[in-house]
Amino acid sequence: MKPKLVVFTGAGISAESGIKTFRDSDGLWEEFNINDVATPQAWNKNKALVLDFYNKRRKQVLEAKPNNAHQALVTLEKKYDVHIITQNIDDLHERAGSKKVLHLHGEIIKSRSTTDSSLIYPIKGMELNIGDRCTRGSQLRPHIVWFGEQVPEMENAYLIAEKADIFMVVGTSLAVYPAAGLIDYTPRGIPKYLIDPGDVKVNGITNLTIIKEKAGIGLSMLAEKLLASTT
Numbered sequence: 001m002k003p004k005l006v007v008f009t010g011a012g013i014s015a016e017s018g019i020k021t022f023r024d025s026d027g028l029w030e031e032f033n034i035n036d037v038a039t040p041q042a043w044n045k046n047k048a049l050v051l052d053f054y055n056k057r058r059k060q061v062l063e064a065k066p067n068n069a070h071q072a073l074v075t076l077e078k079k080y081d082v083h084i085i086t087q088n089i090d091d092l093h094e095r096a097g098s099k100k101v102l103h104l105h106g107e108i109i110k111s112r113s114t115t116d117s118s119l120i121y122p123i124k125g126m127e128l129n130i131g132d133r134c135t136r137g138s139q140l141r142p143h144i145v146w147f148g149e150q151v152p153e154m155e156n157a158y159l160i161a162e163k164a165d166i167f168m169v170v171g172t173s174l175a176v177y178p179a180a181g182l183i184d185y186t187p188r189g190i191p192k193y194l195i196d197p198g199d200v201k202v203n204g205i206t207n208l209t210i211i212k213e214k215a216g217i218g219l220s221m222l223a224e225k226l227l228a229s230t231t
């Protein structure tokens, strides 16, 4: 059986594809107030503004391509049972070819019913607009977990992390909870790696190797090393 490699990714892994991160100084969110576009209150107050914000981000995602970091994770499937748990709402892991991807914060290429959350649809084209309805007749919203909402996939993510033989964290400031607490669910003794060019605060994590590089180069180097190792 292949060893289980669990990879926790954030906005940083898609930065080299040209998708802006969340907290970096030139980040997308500098231009917008989170409360105006990414909360249930914002949706209740101004649906058109929220839809417009996500329409712009969807366009950016659809025009972007997976980069070397996404590709490196695909190559690791040769030797490892790779499970990606991502905070990203883009689909670059899937488009690179990764097979097991769990989205904690939703997917920008999908919409969801506002009366029945089990009704999820692919968005045709770039836009979701006022008047786009589910099969039960209610307005569709972006299939995104907004700030202040529950993270329905969190339990599944814990179950995956608990079984990891190797754990990697790539391109996340570890600032958004509960997702950021995932590393605490991994077995204590296993090797853990963190790839990020910034100073990510991590305390009390055992067996952690920090690779202070951008994801493209850092992950390509680490993938080569893991593919060459005999364990």
Ligand code: NAD
Pocket (backbone or CB within 6 Å): 009, 010, 011, 012, 013, 014, 015, 016, 019, 020, 021, 022, 023, 024, 027, 087, 088, 089, 090, 105, 170, 171, 172, 173, 174, 175, 176, 195, 196, 197, 198, 199, 200, 213, 214, 215, 216
């Ligand atoms: P974040 O913006 O808080 O942190 C980004 C991290 O990426 C930082 O630590 C930064 O140092 C690092 N980084 C920047 N460039 C990098 C590179 N080239 N390689 C590797 N790392 C790099 O993002 P987060 O921790 O993912 O949390 C933010 C939230 O915003 C998430 O919930 C996510 O859903 C959302 N988000 C998603 C996307 C996306 O889908 N691509 C983009 C922006 C924000």
